[in-house]
Amino acid sequence: ASVALAVLAIVLPVGSNFQKLIISGLLISVGGAVGKWYIRKVKQKEKDYPAFFRYISSNIGANIPLIQVIDSARETDFGSLNEAVEILYNKLKMRVKPKVAWWSFETELDSNLIRKINLIMTDTLATGGDIEKASKVIEEFHHIYTMVRRKRYSACSYHIGILIPLYVVMASLFGVIDGFFSALTLFLGKLESVVDFISVPSVEFMRIFFLFSLIVFALNNVFSLYNMEGDSRFTILFYLGIQLSLGGAFYLGITSMVTKYLSSVAYL
Structure with missing residues (x-):
């Protein structure tokens, strides 16, 4: 059900792609959290x-x-x-x-x-x-x-402690790059009204590439975690949702901050 709602959130024409990524990630992680709670009772x-x-x-x-x-x-x-x-x-x-x-x-x-x-x-x-x-x-x-299962869980916890922060750092780096080019686009847009031969490049393709990269890396991470833990498919849902929501949130937040900062410097 959470996956179906996440797909619906992506399909609906509301908000940007990264906002949809955050919403779908939250919905998926809720379903995974419920499943992990049930698995904890079984264990x-x-x-x-x-x-x-x-x-x-x-x-x-x-x-x-x-x-x-x-x-x-x-x-x-x-x-x-x-x-x-x-x-x-x-x-x-x-x-x-x-x-x-x-x-x-x-x-x-x-x-x-x-x-x-x-x-x-x-x-x-x-x-x-x-x-x-x-x-x-x-x-x-x-x-x-x-x-054997306890050792596997310990290795999985260590793996999570590495993968999630690295994923957030990657999303933040994408946000810095997007923020730089967004500020550059705004600056060139101002110059375009003065200088005729300057054209403003589009950053949409770059954003689609970053979105695709975040989804692919999140899937790669959760499948490696599942292969290491091997007990429940709810692991895939939970950590996939966590990564997508965190990645989207950090991406948008860093992009906004970098764009505002560089724009303020450019207009000083």
């Missing part, structure tokens, strides 16, 4: 899941029936999983097949990591396997996976 569930998994595997390993284990789990605080555990118990109490109940539990949590771990656990239970041995393998897998 919190992934952090709370190991405690729930250990609780389930240890009790089932002691030959306690599944419904009794889930019933007792309702009395334990598993943080963000509490609501999903309650739903799981209600389904088991209504004699829903365990496989279907677990599938509903995984859907409620909406995490690929939890879905993979839960699939191994439920298959082990369904086939009568050794849940204690399976749980050790699963915990080792979970530890390695989360450790």
Whole structure:
């Protein structure tokens, strides 16, 4: 929806191209921010899941029936999983097949990591396997996976700390160039009324090139961030919107300041 609104903001014949860039960037970043907020909730569930998994595997390993284990789990605080555990118990109490109940539990949590771990656990239970041995393998897998992901997130944060400021500097540099040529155009426009052979050059092509460059560099940056993080496409939306809005704002602001300054110097 935010992307559709951003496209609509670009198409509407209101304001300059860079003003449209700022508006579309803000709309895209709002959609990305909502998505990142949801992903943060999912990741919190992934952090709370190991405690729930250990609780389930240890009790089932002691030959306690599944419904009794889930019933007792309702009395334990598993943080963000509490609501999903309650739903799981209600389904088991209504004699829903365990496989279907677990599938509903995984859907409620909406995490690929939890879905993979839960699939191994439920298959082990369904086939009568050794849940204690399976749980050790699963915990080792979970530890390695989360450790690699933390390192990836750290590298991504460092990458963001470099790319965004560089992008803003680039947009500001474009603004300085535009401001210089805008002031020069105004100055030549004044001379044109006095000197016949002077013609005022157009700066529109230069501005279109700068606009195209800002969009291309923003896309390049967000795809490199996504390849490094690799978890959510909302990363693309959020940082694309942030870059477009910041780039457009700095471009227009610097252009206006440089144009006014050089124009005031020229007319002294």
